[in-house]
Amino acid sequence: MMTEVKEVEKTKEYSLYQLSDEKLPPNTFIICSDPARAVLYAPYLAGKKLQDSMEKNSSIFSSILAKHVLAGAVREQLCELVFLSGGLYYALNAGFKKEFGFALPQCFIGIQRQRVEGKEGQFRAVAGYGNFESLPDNAHVIIGDTVATGSTLIKGIQLLLDEAENRGISLASITILTLAGSAIGAQKLAKLSKTHILPQHPNCKVYFFACEMLFHLMPDGTDLRFLMPDSVMPDESRQEALSHYGKYLSRNMKCAVFDWGTRCKNPKEHYREFLEYAEGELSGLKLDEKGRSVLLRMKKEAEDALAEFGQKLEEKK
Numbered sequence: 110m111m112t113e114v115k116e117v118e119k120t121k122e123y124s125l126y127q128l129s130d131e132k133l134p135p136n137t138f139i140i141c142s143d144p145a146r147a148v149l150y151a152p153y154l155a156g157k158k159l160q161d162s163m164e165k166n167s168s169i170f171s172s173i174l175a176k177h178v179l180a181g182a183v184r185e186q187l188c189e190l191v192f193l194s195g196g197l198y199y200a201l202n203a204g205f206k207k208e209f210g211f212a213l214p215q216c217f218i219g220i221q222r223q224r225v226e227g228k229e230g231q232f233r234a235v236a237g238y239g240n241f242e243s244l245p246d247n248a249h250v251i252i253g254d255t256v257a258t259g260s261t262l263i264k265g266i267q268l269l270l271d272e273a274e275n276r277g278i279s280l281a282s283i284t285i286l287t288l289a290g291s292a293i294g295a296q297k298l299a300k301l302s303k304t305h306i307l308p309q310h311p312n313c314k315v316y317f318f319a320c321e322m323l324f325h326l327m328p329d330g331t332d333l334r335f336l337m338p339d340s341v342m343p344d345e346s347r348q349e350a351l352s353h354y355g356k357y358l359s360r361n362m363k364c365a366v367f368d369w370g371t372r373c374k375n376p377k378e379h380y381r382e383f384l385e386y387a388e389g390e391l392s393g394l395k396l397d398e399k400g401r402s403v404l405l406r407m408k409k410e411a412e413d414a415l416a417e418f419g420q421k422l423e424e425k426k
Contacts, residue, residue, distance in 0.1 A: 145320035155376035167204030199253025214243035259294035355399025
């Protein structure tokens, strides 16, 4: 079955498309917006500029949730579940504060992916910390995170379900918002919904909102690629990828977001990793003219950002 892509809303800030496919959660959507593209098509970006863009993206997330998920919900039902540390940098709380003037109650899970030895691209998620004291009854739970294999997402939701069961409370909805999510991760969420979420919470609705497209996941279980045969997207996302990257990079850019944890927590190391990748591509013979121009510009901007780490700290005048 081919995935059906249908536009359901278009505003000045974003376009929203719904995906229909029996392998995906019933409420799977693609969001196309300038703030998301500002991050996805500037993979060298880190530090303050990255955080500023993610806060703008969060405002769009908040507006969409208010219309398509939370209509009729009351504030005391809302809760953000933050996966430490990548989920912190989705800045969902900043979006709610800006759009609606209140802060989201927050629960936290410290969760890490660990490679399964001897199995390429397979990971297990290990949780070392959890705090669910802000989880209300009949909760609308909102999660922001990058989704590759889906192992972190599935583990986090399983821990949420365990907490709800232990406390005898219900879940009204679980919403995942991802800047970069794979088709495989969305499919795993659909399976978990059928096997665990709905049997325990029959009235719980599961939503998956992804920016631009459902990306192709490379065999390493980490890198997310744009225009690959199993990527799922509206036509405007395909045209955006070709416009920004050209034919070669739209298929071969190492990853839509690179290592999200490093990029957010350790900008200096991210710049180094990006420059290593860019220099490797530029030294080869595969790049087309568009791709070479794009990478040369990105390389210069990453080098300039890296050089700023040598500047002395001065108060803003």
